[in-house]
Amino acid sequence: MPVFNQSRKNVIMLVFAGMFLVIILQLAHLQLFSSEYKIMAEEQGTFRKVIYPDRGIVFDRHGHPILQNTTISDLMVTPNKLKGIDTASLCNILGIDTAQFRNRIVELIIKNGRARSSVFEPLLDDRKMAMLNESMYRFAPAFYLQERSVRSYPYEAAANVLGYTAEVDANYLKKHEQEGYVSGDYAGMTGIERTYEKVLMGQRGIEYWKRDNKNRLTEKMENGKYDTAAVAGQNLHTSIDISLQEFGEKLMENKLGSIVAIDPKTGGILAMVSAPTYKPQFLSGSERRKHFSQLFLNPALPLLNRTVSATYSPGSTFKTLQALVGLHEGVITTGFKVTCGGAFYGCGSGRPMKCLDRGTFDLRGAITVSDNTYFATVMQRVIDNPVYPNIDSSLASWDRYMYAFGLGHKLGVDVPAEKKGLIPTPAYYNKAYGKGHWNYCSFRSVSIGQGEVDVTPLQVANEMAYIANKGWYITPHVVDSIEGGDHTGILEQYRKRHSAIDIPDSIFEVVHDGMQGVVERGTGGGAKVSGITICGKTGTVENYYRGVKQPNHAFFCGFAPRENPKIAIMCVVENSGRFGGTYAAPIVGLMIEKYLKDSITDKGRLAEVERLSNLNLIPPRIFVEMRKQDSLRHSKDSAYLIAKGYIKVIKDTVGIDDGDNEDELSKLTTDTSKKDNKKKDTTNLKPKEPALLPDNKKKPALADSITTTGR
């Protein structure tokens, strides 16, 4: 009976085949013609894990590590394994209560999921570590310790030289596009961490991992066939003498300013103190971001490396160079004498430059007593030298000397953010006054290092090295050698001597004589160290802050010993209000003694160290500003900083009564507005590039405004 239905077999088979064809077509669509699923699979199924090598270690000149790595443990938690864990005792160890514990866990689950492990407590301190290590088994497997490498600073010093590492931001990534950084990476941001980033960072390794549905890494792809191994960063050997650096930082406590010490033979920087500074540890670790903003907002600018980023008028320290120029140009001789009757009248009457020591001086004597009239005369002779057809060419010739001495251009030190300073050129005055409308008298204050001349402390120290070496210098640098070889050639520039102008030794001898006299019987007596022949020069620099005249900066620079010099040094104490010899000279003297004698043992000298260290020379305006900030939103932060002792500077000034200062300042401000009106024409004459940070050195000073003299 049912045989007649047999043809329906074909229909059924057709239906079967038809359905399978549809399936195969859809499979072809998914697997052969659309790539979106492959991409999605790659995104969710694989993970590129970057292995960070240890950064290189930095050593000082004696082989002490001054910047190295340490492993700090993070306490990790996997929330879905929490059952049955003795949370109460864990809370005890961490010093939190159970409510906080629960909150943190909930937060982590929201952020990271239950199955993935997240950081419960980052960067455990030693006490917690010790306690946890003992009882970790009780909290396993939900909790475990994970080590990570953090930059550590064995000495609480040299923060501005060493710099810090930080997470790269969008800007950084843009600039270093081809260098394989991804967001979340750390890179050197300041100091030699930044300059030698490529050397220190090493080579990152990459591992390809498979990932599961809960985002856990399960195993390496193809047993690590595509992985690349990480190569550790190279170690750096610096010329820094860490004990000298620490000593310098101690001396500069409670002051604004800087010290730079250079080994004149090698150009290696022995110490580079910028005050105020901070503990380098402060910017390493989990709370870096918070600490950074606190430091950033501090009006004393602890993040500013004043040794290279602040520029000052050199003041009387400039006179040594004028002596060299004058003698080499032949406009004066060693025996050339100038009599100072109280002021320099070379430019007629008006507002003459005063000199404090009246009398007649030869070159050596003029250096020793820092005679303004003498050097005003010297420079006048240089500029009005009939050898040159006009003032443009004579000033240009003078500029060449200055450039040869390392001024007016970036030296090329391996610490970032170096300023080039200012050496006025004919073009500068042509622009300011108009061509032909200026003469020597327009800028005679430059001869004594005031007015339109700016230098960085590093440039002055380098200039001392130049004088000490009798005519050459090697670009100052922090890093002497790279362990394992300098592959990038970055150190090449620190191997050659610079001696653009050949000045005979005899000329230097005369200047040395004068500088030795400064310390032995002149303005720099404070730098005297028994048993060491020190050549030095003081400087007292007038300066203005937002048009307001501020207390003078004290400068002292020099080198020692005179024969076979081992250290060239420069010290600035900002706004100390006294002569260079008062504060800067004794600091330099102690630094030289410390370096050359290795330690200071004499009781009197030790007392001197304490006296200088405790001396508070921070200008009142800093406190006024700090007070303003405090009353706004930083009160908590500042209190925190002080409590932790992170900012060394403010140690004993917390309780200062700044009510009076505020009044003083407001008086000063009103004064300036009047002053500014009077001097409109002159202030306009300063087409200097705007200073990056240190407003405190801005000054409208031009020749005519100089009333006081350097000493």
Add this chain to the structure above:
Amino acid sequence: MQQRNPNISKGVDWVMVWLYAIIIVIGLVCIFSVEYKTGDSVVQTLIGFKKNYSKQLYFFGACIIIATFILLTDSKFFTATANLSYLFGILLVLATFVVGKEIKGSKSWIPLGFMNLQPVELCKIFTALALSKYLSMQETDFRKPTSQLIAAAIAFTPAVLSIFQSETGLALVYFSFLIPMYREGLPPGYLITGVAMAVLLVVSLLFTSKTLLIGFTILAAILIYFNRRQIKRNSRLLYIIAGAWLFCSLFVGVAVPFAFKHVFKKYQADRIFSMVGVDNPFADATTANMITPEEEKQKQKKNDQQNYNVKQSKIAIGSGGFAGKGFLKGTQTQGDFVPQQHTDFIFTSVGENFGFWGCVILLLLYLAMLFRIVRMAERQRSTFSRVYAYSVAAIIFFHVSVNVCVTIGLAPVIGITLPLMSYGGSSLITFTILIFILIKLDADRQMVLR
């Protein structure tokens, strides 16, 4: 007639047995690839009965024993006990309402200690036997509507029961019995009407009832215009067209909105609409909110879960490409991205590890099996064997096509296994019994069984 022959292999269709074995082995390999993690000791875990692939291996062993027993059984046993076993099956399904264990939201399992048995799954065998028995009875005239109704009742009773257990997927499987019925003479009009209804349903989901009413009217007018000569001769045609138009209009205009507003729950309506890729237009009008918001939320979660499943399944298959990533190299499979991958989504591991070619070869194996069964069916002398064979083919076809369509996103997520490949004792043993009864019947094809 009956020969006492100790050789059980006599008359056995070896092609069928090989296809069966190959597919099971492929299934084992796939389950292995899902569960295996680098470093596991293969031998130890394989015999350990801890991992699913190990369990499946043991189930396979059990299947071999069951198959041997079936081959040793007299064919007449199956015809004789068909009705009894059907009754037993129904009772078993009913028993789950009392002693059932809830697994994955449906209370359709009976715990047996070493495994969980799903009676609805097993009931397919009994239904197939009972249907064969009924259709092969001499007094049955399948041309009569009464017989057709009885056959339908036999086929769909377990389906209705399993809907009560909210195993909609398994209930749908029973629709595959329409294929043997069709082969036995069920008028194609029924099937065509069925398909037309399905089309109507889909269209009514896709378009608004207003557009559809206009469309139907125009269609009816056109039909009447072109058939006006025939209508003059035979006015019945006009009534048929008018009746069809009225039915469609009522269906679209009244029944569908009513169903979505009052019968279906929101999550069901949502899922039905998401099937055709349209947002539920009755989302706010649904009054059949017999479930609490809590339950509602849970159902919603289930929907999201299913969307996730399908997405992951498509990613896994799609990322396989032409040649696949290689055995144990699938990142999606190894990373456990596809939920239920060892059971309902086992096809994804084929797709990822072995690519397009692997899938095509596997599908061709299934197709070969289906064609082989059809060929076996057609060489039977007895109606019983033929109906049974077609039932088996239809069930396997339904399972394979729906399961694969789910994994590649052509069908909504219905919990249905891939025959012989998905992990699970119930499913594996059911298909083994189904296939081996067929092989046994085929071995005795010279006999006329009733």
